[in-house]
Amino acid sequence: MTIQLHAQPYDISAVGFYFDSYEDYATKAAALRNSHGDPVEEFEIQFIDGEHIDCDLARAIGINQANLKQYLDAVEDWDDDDKTRVILAVGECGYCFGDDTQPSEFDVDIYHFDTMREFAEHFVEEGLFGDIPERLQFYLDYDAIARDLAHDYAEAEVGGTRLIYRCA
Incomplete structure (x- = not known):
């Protein structure tokens, strides 16, 4: 177009x-x-x-x-x-x-999640909080984890897509 x-x-x-x-x-x-x-x-x-x-x-x-x-x-x-x-x-x-800006010069971490809660669930699934037994995962407060992650990460919409990002 x-x-x-x-x-x-x-x-x-x-x-x-x-x-x-x-x-x-x-x-x-x-x-x-x-x-x-x-x-x-x-x-x-x-x-x-x-x-x-x-x-x-x-x-x-x-x-x-x-x-x-x-x-x-x-x-x-x-x-x-x-x-x-x-x-x-x-x-x-x-x-x-x-004048000479190139995208590769920016240190930005980008994740394709709609909400901070989904991002928190992803962190737990990936083991970033250690090995949590499956039977205990139902007791985790993902909203609290999402609030904690919001100190370092932010949400944005770019081109109609929701993203989570962090500038380093």
């Missing part, structure tokens, strides 16, 4: 335009003039249509003229896992998105 963005000029006497690639943006931005015939230089970049995860990426990095090319390259080149990692790292953990 292609992406559609809109460049809204800060100059109120100029009319914005839609675009779907950096080349399209650069061409239309260079040609745009306001009602006085002066070139328009500053735009607010708005996400209009595309994949849900690409919208989340635009929101997380704070898409603007300065990072537009990097954003469009990321949309084209990165898979959903890379985008998710950057969305969580930049949008939730406070990392910065720069």
Whole structure:
């Protein structure tokens, strides 16, 4: 699916335009003039249509003229896992998105669980709390374990999928 963005000029006497690639943006931005015939230089970049995860990426990095090319390259080149990692790292953990940002540089642990309680149950099943006999597992307070895990882990929704994550 292609992406559609809109460049809204800060100059109120100029009319914005839609675009779907950096080349399209650069061409239309260079040609745009306001009602006085002066070139328009500053735009607010708005996400209009595309994949849900690409919208989340635009929101997380704070898409603007300065990072537009990097954003469009990321949309084209990165898979959903890379985008998710950057969305969580930049949008939730406070990392910065720069010219040479690569998803692999962020130390974010991501787990595909809908709730913290499911995550707690997974921890117990995997033996992370030691070997607990099956007959005693029915007496565990998974909600309390989930509350304890919430000190180090957080919940988020990225691209319509619920996740549990931790920034290291």
